[in-house]
Amino acid sequence: MRIFLDTSDVDVIRQHCETGLIDGVTTNPTLMMQAGRDPVEVIKEISSLFPGYASISAEVVGDTAEEMVSQAKDYYSINKNITIKVPCSVEGLKACKVLSDKSISVNVTLIFSVEQAILAAKEKLENVRQSIVDGDLSFAEAAKEASDEKETKFDGGQLRNPETQDYNFELTKMDPELYAQIQNIGDNEVSPVYKDGDRINPIKFKILTVTQRTDEHEADFAKDYLKIKALALQEKQLNAIADWQEEKIMDTYIKINGELRACDFKSNWFKN
Numbered sequence: 470m471r472i473f474l475d476t477s478d479v480d481v482i483r484q485h486c487e488t489g490l491i492d493g494v495t496t497n498p499t500l501m502m503q504a505g506r507d508p509v510e511v512i513k514e515i516s517s518l519f520p521g522y523a524s525i526s527a528e529v530v531g532d533t534a535e536e537m538v539s540q541a542k543d544y545y546s547i548n549k550n551i552t553i554k555v556p557c558s559v560e561g562l563k564a565c566k567v568l569s570d571k572s573i574s575v576n577v578t579l580i581f582s583v584e585q586a587i588l589a590a591k592e593k594l595e596n597v598r599q600s601i602v603d604g605d606l607s608f609a610e611a612a613k614e615a616s617d618e619k620e621t622k623f624d625g626g627q628l629r630n631p632e633t634q635d636y637n638f639e640l641t642k643m644d645p646e647l648y649a650q651i652q653n654i655g656d657n658e659v660s661p662v663y664k665d666g667d668r669i670n671p672i673k674f675k676i677l678t679v680t681q682r683t684d685e686h687e688a689d690f691a692k693d694y695l696k697i698k699a700l701a702l703q704e705k706q707l708n709a710i711a712d713w714q715e716e717k718i719m720d721t722y723i724k725i726n727g728e729l730r731a732c733d734f735k736s737n738w739f740k741n
Contacts, residue, residue, distance in 0.1 A: 473524070477501045479514045486518045493524035495554065509543050516548045526576060528554040534563035545573055554578050557585040562592055569596040572603045587672055594662050594674045601659050601676075608659070608678050617673075627680070635695050636680075647677075654679045711736075 471492040474482055477500055485491050494515055498508040512527045519525065527544040529537040537560065541553040552574040555561040565575045575596055577589035597615045600606040606614070612626030621627060627636050640648060654660055660677040667673075688697060714736050723738050 471524075473526075477504075477506075477511055477515075479511065479518075482515055483518055491519075491523075493519065493526070493552075495526035496528060498528050498530055509547070512544055512551065513547050516551065519550070523550055524552050524574075525550060526552045526554045528578065529564070532560065534560045534567065537561065537564035538567050541568055541573065552576055557581075557589050562588060565592050566595070569599050572600060572605055591662060591664075591674050594676060598659055598662060598676050601678075608657075626678075633695070633699055637683075637696070651677055651679055656680065656682055 472490055474485055474491055474494045475497075476482060476494070477496045482491075482494055496508075496512065496515070501508045501511050508527070512525065515525055525548070527541075529540040529544070531537045531540060537555055541555075541564070544551050544553060553568055554576050555564050555568075556579040557577045558579070561577065561579075565577060568575050569592070575592075577592060580586050580589055593615070597606070597611050601608055601611050609625035612618075612622055612624075616622045616626060618626075620629070628638075629636060630638055632642075640652075650660060650663055654677065656679055658678065662674050662676055665673050665675050683692070690697060718737060719740060723740075725738055
């Protein structure tokens with residue numbers, strides 16, 4: 470959990486900052502101007518109170534994306550830990566896209582509807598994706614920081630194969646939709662943002678990467694140890710079942726219905 474102050478009062482921020490419990494601040498430029506202060510100067514003061522890792526949200530105002538981007542550059546030049554806060558409007562989302570492409574951290578405010586929240590969520594993931602592409606974040610770091618998927622969030626964002634419990638998937642056994650999304654991704658490349666959904670989350674967004682693609686090849690003990698181990702275990706289990714059947718079949722009552730008696734059984738169900 471991270472704790473943020475919602476105020477532009479430098480004295481209040483300084484007082485709470487001394488406790489060591491505050492992770493950052495979110496501000497309102499309108500209140501700064503009403504108090505007769507220049508928002509840029511206030512952000513400079515606030516920034517000087519926090520270590521570099523703290524997040525300070527500086528809200529931009531304007532009628533056009535160009536105006537918002539211009540203000541954002543003034544704020545971001547103060548310190549790299551400044552997060553630009555834009556309104557969830559058409560022009561605000563345009564500004565968000567421009568800033569995200571420049572690897573400037575952005576959050577979206579003034580969200581009053583589900584539709585706005587969906588747009589903001591997609592734009593946030595676009596921002597995260599760009600940070601990965603630019604090398605500012607690894608995929609694992611991005612998953613830990615931004616993912617809502619509890620099963621993968623703290624596991625580097627890796628999908629676990631439910632059948633083998635490892636991270637390897639055979640293309641022929643993969644979900645067709647997932648295969649279509651990753652088939653053209655090279656190793657460590659990042660997919661576009663995809664819209665997805667399930668019973669619990671009917672609308673969600675995701676990005677994908679492939680850590681290692683292994684072409685079809687003759688089994689190699691070093692590379693395919695887990696697969697070979699699984700196949701060996703499966704064969705051992707099947708042999709154990711076959712031995713048990715062989716031992717018990719002569720002393721067990723077995724009825725085979727008439728329409729099935731013509732089948733070619735592997736086991737000696739007819740006790741010949």
